[in-house]
Amino acid sequence: MFDPKELPVEMVQILDENGNGDEAKIAAFSDEWLLDAYRAMRRARVVDERLLRMQRQGRIGTYAPFSGQEAAQIGSVLALQKDDWIFPSYREVAVCLTHGMPLEQFFHYVRGRLSGKRMPEELNIFPTQIIIAAQTLHAVGCAWATKLKGESHVSVAYFGDGATSEGDFHEAMNFAAVYNVPVIFFCQNNQYAISVPYAKQTASRTIAQKALAYGMKGVLVDGNDVLAVYETMKQAVEAARRGEGPMLIEALTYRLGPHTTADDPTKYRHPEEVETWRRKDPLHRLRVLLERRGLWTDAKEEEFVAKVNEEVTAAYEAAVASESGSIADVFDYVYSEAPKLLAEQKEEVMRRKQAKEVK
Numbered sequence: 001m002f003d004p005k006e007l008p009v010e011m012v013q014i015l016d017e018n019g020n021g022d023e024a025k026i027a028a029f030s031d032e033w034l035l036d037a038y039r040a041m042r043r044a045r046v047v048d049e050r051l052l053r054m055q056r057q058g059r060i061g062t063y064a065p066f067s068g069q070e071a072a073q074i075g076s077v078l079a080l081q082k083d084d085w086i087f088p089s090y091r092e093v094a095v096c097l098t099h100g101m102p103l104e105q106f107f108h109y110v111r112g113r114l115s116g117k118r119m120p121e122e123l124n125i126f127p128t129q130i131i132i133a134a135q136t137l138h139a140v141g142c143a144w145a146t147k148l149k150g151e152s153h154v155s156v157a158y159f160g161d162g163a164t165s166e167g168d169f170h171e172a173m174n175f176a177a178v179y180n181v182p183v184i185f186f187c188q189n190n191q192y193a194i195s196v197p198y199a200k201q202t203a204s205r206t207i208a209q210k211a212l213a214y215g216m217k218g219v220l221v222d223g224n225d226v227l228a229v230y231e232t233m234k235q236a237v238e239a240a241r242r243g244e245g246p247m248l249i250e251a252l253t254y255r256l257g258p259h260t261t262a263d264d265p266t267k268y269r270h271p272e273e274v275e276t277w278r279r280k281d282p283l284h285r286l287r288v289l290l291e292r293r294g295l296w297t298d299a300k301e302e303e304f305v306a307k308v309n310e311e312v313t314a315a316y317e318a319a320v321a322s323e324s325g326s327i328a329d330v331f332d333y334v335y336s337e338a339p340k341l342l343a344e345q346k347e348e349v350m351r352r353k354q355a356k357e358v359k
């Protein structure tokens with residue numbers, strides 16, 4: 001009988017959870033690069049924590065936090081060029097911020113404004129995808145267009161472990177490999193699809209190994225090691241740019257918080273498991289390395305966090321001040337011609353609005 005343990009898929013790691021590791025490989029990273037990566041990760045963590053609190057205060061709508069996944073998100077995006085295309089899911093807030101999405105823009109999104117769905121034109125970021133795995137096909141289509149036009153940018157589909165059970169993912173993988181297009185499938189395996197654990201999702205030992213069946217390279221990387229994620233992604237992107245086709249990267253990580261603000265993870269995860277992963281926090285190991293190089297201190301951290309908090313407050317206030325639109329938007333932008341039921345609902349809401357029964 002087939003024993004999945006026999007499949008040789010090793011995990012790429014440069015920096016372990018205590019900030020030690022392959023010294024020669026670590027030495028290849030400049031002080032400046034490490035500081036940039038740490039600042040991006042620390043900024044993302046502060047933003048994430050603030051957004052979670054703002055949801056609890058009723059300032060924003062449902063939110064999907066990403067704390068714990070900063071190294072996977074930021075390490076991968078740092079390996080891209082500005083004109084590379086990103087196809088994010090709802091979890092990729094740190095990816096989008098690091099690729100240039102203004103925080104104010106994101107506030108429009110989480111406050112349910114129409115403008116929040118529309119990325120600024122100069123950014124090569126597709127609108128956030130909520131339909132699980134749908135963006136994998138969009139990324140392949142974009143990469144195919146790139147190839148046909150003879151351009152050199154790469155498309156990256158970001159998705160989770162749960163997305164690998166969707167037909168879209170398998171169709172995208174097959175098409176990408178057959179047409180040899182410049183796309184990277186970047187899977188953040190945070191080990192849960194809401195409450196469904198990895199073992200109930202797939203019988204494969206790794207997600208990376210699924211690449212073999214499609215005739216493409218698959219790599220498993222420690223998703224909490226920003227150095228390893230960056231190196232792996234850089235190799236994948238360079239290969240794709242050279243015309244060597246797609247690659248699947250599985251970044252093994254963990255979502256420290258709830259699936260969304262509507263979820264209670266204590267119903268399906270043991271506190272000990274969460275603690276084990278807190279000890280593998282992607283920020284901690286990088287900070288240990290920075291301190292060892294004499295690049296970071298508690299005082300610097302405090303000053304930086306205060307600055308990001310100011311940035312968040314300013315972006316929130318600017319977003320609220322520039323909001324436009326009305327409750328009618330909820331009805332107006334789904335169908336070109338509203339079905340009868342929807343038209344009736346809109347009429348009723350507008351009538352109640354006029355009577356000041358709703359805002």
Ligand SMILES: Cc1ncc(C[n+]2csc(CCOP(=O)(O)OP(=O)(O)O)c2C)c(N)n1
Pocket residue numbers: 091130131132159160161162163164190192193194259
């Ligand atoms: C096609 C589809 N089916 C179901 C859902 C409901 N849903 C939202 S998030 C989610 C879990 C996705 O898990 P995963 O792909 O691992 O991503 P993660 O949330 O862990 O980042 C599901 C099933 C959906 N949005 N789209």
Ligand SMILES: [Mg+2]
Pocket residue numbers: 160161162188189190191192193194
């Ligand atoms: Mg998941």
